[in-house]
Amino acid sequence: MLEIARSDDLVACQALRRAVFIEEQGVSEVDEVDGRDGQALHLLARWAGQPVGTARILVQGDAGKIGRVCVLRAARGQGIGAALIRAAVAELSAMDGVAEARLGAQTHALEFYTRLGFVAEGPEFMDAGIPHRMMARPLHPGK
Template sequence: MTDRAAAVIAVTRDIAACRALRRAVFIEEQGVSEADEVDDLDGVATHLLATVAGRPVGSARLLEQGEVGKIGRVCVLADQRGTGLGAALIRAAVAEFATRPGIRKVKLGAQIHALGFYEKLGFTAYGPEYDDAGIAHRDMVLSL
């Protein structure tokens, strides 16, 4: 992270704050439809919320699927990109899954432009490119 105010990343029950961040990034900025962004998994997921000086600036959603931890809905507000916050969110998500018995690997669906970002964090791309909400993605995995 740069010399900006330090971010705090923690598990949260404030799903409304996470949804507001996702709306700003995915729906308003990236043009994802509300139907594609909103689903029924928020209630069963673990949510990470990143704040700077008390202001919500990023989030990620964690789901367990057998031996796999799935990181999804990762978003960082535009004014916080390039600070290391996104990497810190991913590291926090991996660390959270590492504490859970039975989770052997972590996976995510990465937007194509972000493949290098996730590779630097230890993820490996696999499988074909696919469309998710009008944006090209590839699946990525990290063994724990």
């Protein structure tokens, strides 16, 4: 059974990010550990009680930036990533003054985020040696 909730367990969140970003994708520790975890809201996905995925939310003005989204390789294909994004969007939607969700998507994941209501903006850019595009989604369409 999948559970996704806010979490103060930074050790678990950072261990997941290390496994996916540093060990699997080859992102440098300097790029992954940016010193912003203390300012962020963290979501932790657990499957049968075991940490399998995480996402981080930083609010900047009227936009919430969803980042550091990852799911362990062995747990992929179960809808956990999509559930994390839906949970992050729900968290941002409940915050006063936050009108938009933003994220920097690895280009291979653009279709994934598009299916979740995000639209690509601007040119491709490199982040930690991986091609990305910015994506955004209004939180309260029609307001």
